[in-house]
Amino acid sequence: MAYEQAAFDAVAIGASAGGVTALQTVVGALPARFPAAVFVVQHLDPRHKSLLADLLGRHARVAVKEAVNG
Known part of the structure; x- marks a missing residue:
């Protein structure tokens, strides 16, 4: 599948503890070659x-890593 140049180099999503299910849905829908961080x-x-x-x-087709301080 060909991807167009991303309009943004990064996407930011914020959620509280109650938003985990929604985050799993969004991240799970991202293609393996999503063109932005x-x-x-x-x-x-x-x-x-x-x-x-x-x-x-568990739901992603992209790498998921936790940020670390420093």
Whole structure:
């Protein structure tokens, strides 16, 4: 499948803890060769470990990685 040049180099999506199902749906719909970086930001208490990358990775055809500080 041919892809046109992306209008944007990056896409940013924000959600709270209640938005995980919607994020799984959106990320799961992205083609393996999606032509832009996708940044997902989730509001999370800093005392809790995020499982978002693992949850999204189960539905994605693109690489999912958690950002690290530094």
